[in-house]
Amino acid sequence: MSKSFLEVDGLSRVYPDGQGGELTVFEDIRFSLEKGEFVCIIGHSGCGKSTILNVLAGLDEASEGNLVMSGKEVKGPSLDRGVVFQNYSLLPWKSALKNITFAVQARWPAWSKDQVREHSERYLKMVGLDHAMHRKPSQLSGGMRQRVSIARAFATQPELLLLDEPFGALDALTRGVIQDELVKIWEETRQTVFMITHDVDEAILLSDRIFLMSNGPNARIAESVSVELPHPRARATIFQNPAYHKIRDYLVDFLVNRSSTALPEKNGAPRAVAPASGVTPSPDDNAQSASPAKAVNA
Numbered sequence: 070m071s072k073s074f075l076e077v078d079g080l081s082r083v084y085p086d087g088q089g090g091e092l093t094v095f096e097d098i099r100f101s102l103e104k105g106e107f108v109c110i111i112g113h114s115g116c117g118k119s120t121i122l123n124v125l126a127g128l129d130e131a132s133e134g135n136l137v138m139s140g141k142e143v144k145g146p147s148l149d150r151g152v153v154f155q156n157y158s159l160l161p162w163k164s165a166l167k168n169i170t171f172a173v174q175a176r177w178p179a180w181s182k183d184q185v186r187e188h189s190e191r192y193l194k195m196v197g198l199d200h201a202m203h204r205k206p207s208q209l210s211g212g213m214r215q216r217v218s219i220a221r222a223f224a225t226q227p228e229l230l231l232l233d234e235p236f237g238a239l240d241a242l243t244r245g246v247i248q249d250e251l252v253k254i255w256e257e258t259r260q261t262v263f264m265i266t267h268d269v270d271e272a273i274l275l276s277d278r279i280f281l282m283s284n285g286p287n288a289r290i291a292e293s294v295s296v297e298l299p300h301p302r303a304r305a306t307i308f309q310n311p312a313y314h315k316i317r318d319y320l321v322d323f324l325v326n327r328s329s330t331a332l333p334e335k336n337g338a339p340r341a342v343a344p345a346s347g348v349t350p351s352p353d354d355n356a357q358s359a360s361p362a363k364a365v366n367a
C-alpha cells in the first residue's frame with residue numbers, strides 16, 4: 070500500500086489535570102494528508118486542535134502515537150514545517166520585506182542577495198503588499214501584518230504549512246480580504262496546508278477536506294468531510310453553488326447536534342463523508358454498530 074505524504078497514527082495527549090490526576094485531551098488521532106492538500110480542522114474550544122498542530126510542528130510531544138512525514142518520523146521543529154499563529158510573530162525591527170528575506174535566506178543560504186529579494190518580493194506581491202514592503206510591522210495594520218506572516222510562511226516553501234487560526238484576531242471585513250489572498254497564494258503554490266479554524270465558511274472556501282473533532286476530553290477526529298467544490302474558488306461566488314449549502318448545513322449540524330457523540334470508524338480512521346453527494350453516516354454509525362459510510366476519499 071502506498072503511504073501518504075503525512076501519516077498520523079494513534080496520537081494522544083495527556084496533561085496533568087491540576088488536581089493530581091490526568092486529563093486525556095484527545096486520543097487515537099489517525100489521519101493522513103496527501104501532498105498539495107488543504108485540510109482544515111474544526112471542533113469546539115478545548116478539544117485539542119492547537120495541541121495537535123503543535124505536535125505536527127514539533128513544538129509539543131504527543132503522549133502516544135507516531136507521526137511520519139515523507140517517510141521520516143517527525144521529531145522537533147524543522148524548516149520543513151512552517152507555522153503561522155494568530156498573533157503574527159514578525160520581527161518588529163525589520164521591514165515587511167526584510168522579515169521575508171530573513172526567512173528565505175535562512176532557508177536557502179546559498180542563494181544570492183538578488184535571488185532572495187526577487188523571491189521574497191514575489192510572495193509579498195501575491196498578498197497585495199508590494200506597496201508596503203519597506204514599512205515596519207508597527208506601521209502596518211493587523212491584517213497587513215498577518216498577510217506578511219502568510220507570505221513569509223509560503224515563501225519558505227515548507228513541505229507542510231500549519232496555520233493556527235491565522236485570521237482569528239481580525240475583523241470580519243479584513244478577514245474576508247485575507248481569505249481571498251490565501252486562496253490566491255494557495256492556487257499558485259498548491260502547498261500542503263493543515264489549518265485550524267472556527268469558521269465553517271472559511272473552511273469550505275479553503276479546504277479539500279475538513280476534519281471534524283468530537284468534544285473533549287478524549288476527543289477524536291470523527292469525520293473527514295470532502296469539499297466537492299471546483300477550484301479556483303472565490304468568496305463572492307462560492308455560495309451560488311448548491312453543494313456549498315449542503316456542506317455548510319452538514320458542518321453546522323455536526324457542531325450543534327453531533328459533536329458530543331460522533332465517533333470515527335472502528336479502526337480509528339475518520340469517517341469519510343461527502344455531504345454534497347449525499348454520502349453521510351447513518352444515524353447508527355455514532356454507536357459504532359452499523360456499517361461505515363461509503364469511503365469517498367482515502
Ligand SMILES: Nc1ncnc2c1ncn2[C@@H]1O[C@H](COP(=O)(O)OP(=O)(O)OP(=O)(O)O)[C@@H](O)[C@H]1O
Nearest residue numbers: 084085094112113114115116117118119120121285
Ligand atoms: N500545557 C498544558 N497543560 C495542561 N493542560 C493543557 C496544556 N495545554 C493545553 N492544555 C489543555 O488541553 C486542552 C486542549 O487545548 P487546545 O488549546 O489544544 O484546544 P483547542 O481545541 O485548540 O482550543 P481553542 O479552540 O479554544 O483554541 C484544553 O483543555 C487545555 O486546557
